[in-house]
Amino acid sequence: MSIAIEYLYKYIKKFDVNLLAGESGLNNKVRWTHIVENEEIASFIQAEELLFTTGVSIKDDTTLLNIINIAKDHNASGIVVNTGKYIEKISEEVIDYCNENEFPLFVMPWNIRIPDIMRALTIIILESERTYTEISNAIKDAIFLPTHEELYVQQLERVGFKCGWDYVVAIIELEDDEHNTNNIPTYAERVKSYIEKKLSYIRNNYFAVNIGKSVAIVFYNKTDLEVEKIMKGLYISMNKDFKNLKLFIGIGKRVNNLKLLYKGYEEAKNVAKINRLISNNKVHIRYSEMAIYRLLLEIENKEIIKEFHDQTIGDLVVYDKVNNTDYVELLESYFENNCKINDTAKSLYLHRNTVNYKISKIEEILDINLDDIGDKSKIYLSLMIRYLL
Missing domain, CATH: 3.40.1390.20 (HprK N-terminal domain-like)
Structure with a gap:
């Protein structure tokens, strides 16, 4: 510390x-x-x-x-x-x-005398380390053992936290470019120190703690806009300074009680998962679509959304495998380009007539009409589900 x-x-x-x-x-x-x-x-x-x-x-x-x-x-x-x-x-x-x-x-x-000052500093540093450890453990208990309030409420209030404050939890998940998980704990400590240095100007409004392969940042008495701005700045600077790491950011919903900190953390994890899926699959997702992804992630029974996916575009997935075609990939590009034939053709380096033909073939295989808002909505949702399965 x-x-x-x-x-x-x-x-x-x-x-x-x-x-x-x-x-x-x-x-x-x-x-x-x-x-x-x-x-x-x-x-x-x-x-x-x-x-x-x-x-x-x-x-x-x-x-x-x-x-x-x-x-x-x-x-x-x-x-x-x-x-x-x-x-x-x-x-x-x-x-x-x-x-x-x-x-x-x-x-x-x-x-x-220098020894007098060094002795005073040593006491302060050690006391700070002890306090940091207590806060870190209490925050982890609040996140992972929320029903055991005796483990964290009194401890956090003793060091200045208030139960009724507004809290926003953000996380930064780390992944080594070489996928060497043994290095992550070391990186996580470095990232936490980096964050503490970068956010020293708001020292009294956040606390960072390492949790597994991620760093969680608990903001208090900060607006959603302020937190988003802070995290965006961190993401940009960290991508420059930690070139050997992949970073996945998640920001949870605001909660108005220390006892609800776990909900903010779970929300942040879900958003980070979305960002991981998007990044790993190189899919362009508009910010407005995040709400739909969050909704899908909160469905506990994943078999329900898998069944919807299979019933909607499952036949097209099978057709691609059997015939070595790329209809699902084209469909994804079609929706990424707002269902515009010319833009889809340009992004895939195809002639617009080829795209028109393949769209017609897709409609035939799935027995749908992509001009129909109902069919279009189901296909769009099913393509989003693909990155969550």
Whole structure:
């Protein structure tokens, strides 16, 4: 568990620690602390560490700049410089570098002991980790054991959640491009940390938790429009930064009680399933069709929708298999192109007369009339069902 520097800064100000540069990086996460006195030690820096230095081995600005540069390359969180004895003043070059690279640079007077600050930070980080674990477990209980309210209501209210708040659950399901499921838990932790950094500006209105091969984000006191905008932004940025992952987003319905969190989660899972089906089958689905897919997914008896599918276009599926034809594929393209012959022909690189012939053949096989709204609706619904079976 890591915590934003901005949050920690509020606590260490009492030690006369002041931010000198890199304010834009205050949302950087801190997992632990590390004392660095020279460039050789700097090579052992790990990601999300807040660094401290007395400057005992730093003889000039170049050395300090090199250490900060190494720290930045190792994804460290920031650095606190003990000034007054070995380092009297931070140069403009170092300040400019930290500002340009969004790397927080703090200074503290020589009379303040670094171990005192590190001890205080350790307590805060460990306490934060304990609280995070409690919240994570309580949210999982609310989702998977909703009838056992004693496991989560009191625990979440104790840390500031309110039972009567509005909640929206969103999930990001992960899939490795190489389908190696062993890597997913590691990716999920990285994705969660990434989300926490990206959403640091709304720190008090969400909580992210890893659940299996996905990351669930519980938003509270946010409008549906705000959540959709946030998730769209995350999806776009994550696709750029996690090129080896496939991401499937789902946003559930708003619920107005903590005890109904599980419903929002189930809804989000259903929407993610739709997006997975659409993506894996390379099917273009308009947003307006989502409501129909959601309705179909909520039908518990899948045999009912399978029977409807088989009775409606089952004969065409069999005909394609027996005769090695592509009538079902053409029918899908026909509906994707709003039942327009010319657009369908163009998308399939066929002559419009060929498409007309195949449509007539389909009508003959299925004994339907695609100009009839009733027949057209049944076929359209049946084609949607195909991606849920």
